[in-house]
Amino acid sequence: METRVVKVGDVLIGGNNPIVVQTMCNTHTDDVDATVAQTLRLAEAGAQLVRITVPGLQDVPHIREIKARVRAAGCDVPLVADIHFSSETAIAVASVVEKVRINPGNFHRDHAEARRQFARFLEECKRYGTAIRIGLNHGSLGAYIVDRYGNTPQAMALAAMEWIEMCLEAAFYQVVVSLKASNTVVMIEAYRELARMMQERGVVFPLHVGVTEAGNGDSGRIKSCVAISTLLAEGIGNTVRVSLTEPPENELPVAQYLAARYSAAEAPVLPERDGIVLKAACDYGKPLLDRTIDTVSFPELEPEFGAYLADELMQACRRKFYRPEYIACPGCGRTMYNLQEAFEAVKARTGHLQDVVIAVMGCIVNGPGEMADADWGYVGEGGGKVTIYRGKEPVLRHIPDSEAVDKLVELIESER
Ligand code: SF4
Structure with a gap:
């Protein structure tokens, strides 16, 4: 264009x-x-x-x-x-x-x-x-x-x-x-x-x-x-x-x-695995998103990796949800806690859930507004505290971050 x-x-x-x-x-x-x-x-x-x-x-x-x-x-x-x-x-x-x-x-x-x-x-x-x-x-x-x-x-x-x-x-x-x-x-x-x-x-x-x-x-x-x-x-x-x-x-x-x-x-030099992942996403993203194809498979890859890649592609294109959908901001100068660690902790404890959208956001100023259609939000307040949201509603405020992942999982489980 x-x-x-x-x-x-x-x-x-x-x-x-x-x-x-x-x-x-x-x-x-x-x-x-x-x-x-x-x-x-x-x-x-x-x-x-x-x-x-x-x-x-x-x-x-x-x-x-x-x-x-x-x-x-x-x-x-x-x-x-x-x-x-x-x-x-x-x-x-x-x-x-x-x-x-x-x-x-x-x-x-x-x-x-x-x-x-x-x-x-x-x-x-x-x-x-x-x-x-x-x-x-x-x-x-x-x-x-x-x-x-x-x-x-x-x-x-x-x-x-x-x-x-x-x-x-x-x-x-x-x-x-x-x-x-x-x-x-x-x-x-x-x-x-x-x-x-x-x-x-x-x-x-x-x-x-x-x-x-x-x-x-x-x-x-x-x-x-x-x-x-x-x-x-x-x-x-x-x-x-x-x-x-x-x-x-x-x-x-x-x-x-x-x-x-x-x-x-100029093209970057990528590790082989990364090259396979990015190429697959670019080759199959448009046909999956536009629904000109309905499935994808990688018989040329080792079976476990091929199946995993196909699942990730289907989820990214919103064609099949086989694990929670995660939304996590990249963090910026407004982030007041260890966002990357918190996101890993949330993923480790919620990976078994399905049909749920969980957001992990870096700041209380912009995070809640940016969570779009998340069912649950985990938002760092700074000072070692977290607020947990159900949709756009804060339901637990000022939770110490050492307890916040447990509280989030309890809340999600209690409503299923
Ligand atoms: S939500 Fe807050 S911390 Fe995350 S990228 Fe946006 S402004 Fe930065």
């Missing part, structure tokens, strides 16, 4: 340019040393953009210092500020970084005020040559849009179009858009719908594609690859982030594999 080209520092996104690979720091932004070190490591490992959370105005000096130190180290990787719940922070940081990601669903509590603030934000971005990402997520659409259109792929695309129209009115074209979901079917439908709407409108901005809260291990990789490859095969998608609940370095080979398979980007 022919798109406009957006310039982020020296990186070009869209048009005929190869697919751009990006990731996000999971260090605390006020820990400047750790964030500088991680940014440099990620750039060295091939990240072409590095996103860093900026939770509030108090962190603007930190991101300024991080950028200065990254540049002083001779690294020119463009930095992307990730903003939630604070339009003032988005406006303040527009003069600091190369790109700002905002989530329209939480840009401001009041929709009319959000539009006013967005107009101010675009003026600042124009002044400093800063690009933006309009980054909507399935789990955090604004109430104004859900009330009118439901929590659907169409609602996501329509919500994005409202902000795109504002950019066009302001003659602001440094725009990338994303519509992420953890549900692969919702995700591909949302992007397809938005691509169609932008084409009808006659202005096609580049798309950042990704499956949000994909989890970790093979299942996180497979879930990401089936959905992202489906879109890339259709020419939808110009920059990729593979969100894994693992160290962010681990995301890069997967994103690089996708970028190389669908554009003229």
Whole structure:
């Protein structure tokens, strides 16, 4: 799909340019040393953009210092500020970084005020040559849009179009858009719908594609690859982030594999097993998601591995659920506990359950809103405490994390 080209520092996104690979720091932004070190490591490992959370105005000096130190180290990787719940922070940081990601669903509590603030934000971005990402997520659409259109792929695309129209009115074209979901079917439908709407409108901005809260291990990789490859095969998608609940370095080979398979980007060297898993996800994701095939098998593989791979593919494409569906965010500078450890503990204790969606989220500020259609949520509060949610409802608060997995399992079992 022919798109406009957006310039982020020296990186070009869209048009005929190869697919751009990006990731996000999971260090605390006020820990400047750790964030500088991680940014440099990620750039060295091939990240072409590095996103860093900026939770509030108090962190603007930190991101300024991080950028200065990254540049002083001779690294020119463009930095992307990730903003939630604070339009003032988005406006303040527009003069600091190369790109700002905002989530329209939480840009401001009041929709009319959000539009006013967005107009101010675009003026600042124009002044400093800063690009933006309009980054909507399935789990955090604004109430104004859900009330009118439901929590659907169409609602996501329509919500994005409202902000795109504002950019066009302001003659602001440094725009990338994303519509992420953890549900692969919702995700591909949302992007397809938005691509169609932008084409009808006659202005096609580049798309950042990704499956949000994909989890970790093979299942996180497979879930990401089936959905992202489906879109890339259709020419939808110009920059990729593979969100894994693992160290962010681990995301890069997967994103690089996708970028190389669908554009003229350089392919990574992968361990043989990883190559088999990613190739299978890209070969069979689209036909399974589009229901042009109903099963998949790998007679050429060792039987146990082949059967496991087939099950994981069927689950990632939502064709058969043979274990719980897990949603887990990758963590970021807002995470106040050991998310990766907690996710492993939850998986180890709940793997026998079926027909249940369990979310493990890194922060109490954004996590509950992002859990989308989870039946149960395990959300780190910080300070060694966890809140457990039934759907969107907090049912147990301030549980010490040493007891929280037991409590979660007890609750799930008691309601089955
Ligand atoms: S939900 Fe996870 S990734 Fe999102 S802001 Fe919170 S900690 Fe960061």
